[in-house]
Amino acid sequence: MLLIPAIDLKDGRCVRLRQGDLDDATIFSDDPAKIATQWLEQGARRLHLVDLNGAFAGKPKNSEAIKSIIAAIDGEIPVQIGGGIRDLDTIERYLDAGMSYVIIGTAAVKSPGFLQDACSAFPGNIIVGLDARDGKIATDGWSKLTRHDVLDLAKKFEDYGCESIIYTDIGRDGMLTGVNIEATVKLSQHVKIPVIASGGVTNLKDIEDLCAVEHEGIEGVILGRSIYEGTLNFAEAQTFADEYQA
Secondary structure, three states: OEEEEEEEEEOOEEEEEOOOOOOOEEEEEOOHHHHHHHHHHOOOOOEEEEEHHHHHHOOOOOHHHHHHHHHHHOOOOOEEEEOOOOOHHHHHHHHHHOOOEEEEOHHHHHOHHHHHHHHHHOOOOEEEEEEEEOOEEEEOOOOEEEEEEHHHHHHHHHHHOOOEEEEEEOOOOOOOOOOOHHHHHHHHHHOOOOEEEEOOOOOHHHHHHHHHOHHHOEEEEEEOHHHHHOOOOHHHHHHHHHHOOO
16 A cells, blocks of 8 residues: 655645644645655655645645655656646646646536546546545535535546545544544445545554555555654554555
């Protein structure tokens, strides 16, 4: 299973939010490229970037920090990015700059036609980010809860040809309360494409719980606060996941 360190960018810095609240941010570093290199050195096989300002503004906002991370990683591992991606030009710019995957969240829900176009134009490069609470989709940096059902949308987006789905349980993200295994498994059983879990990982027990259901189609998990606050040792956790046998 892939353990994917998250680098959340706000005003050029690496931060973590609680519950997606831009005003409740903990700053972990003023040098995101250094953080990216640190995870690479600890054995990360993919990185997850989020342009938080971009997610709220609806267009890319942390380009300098993002460029510095791409330069630091220098093509050694794939990097994926989400936050504020609302048009095909932005996707093309990110892929040309060296991103491997682009994550479409809010725009996928609000403009399914855009997602369909993106999957056609950039096959294999588009990941859909579904943020949900109690099975319902949230949009706009989680500020709006919709009536859309996660499972229905996931199926529809799979048909469009997206590469995988990142599923975030927003009731748990940044709270270190454990992963919503049940909801994640339910989603991965509903679609054939890989699902990446996100939100709530605290310690090695959560990694073990995810490894136990990996066969259901769970490709990886995104790690944030746990690896920054030290409740989980990244290198140790990735080794554990690689050696895990049910």
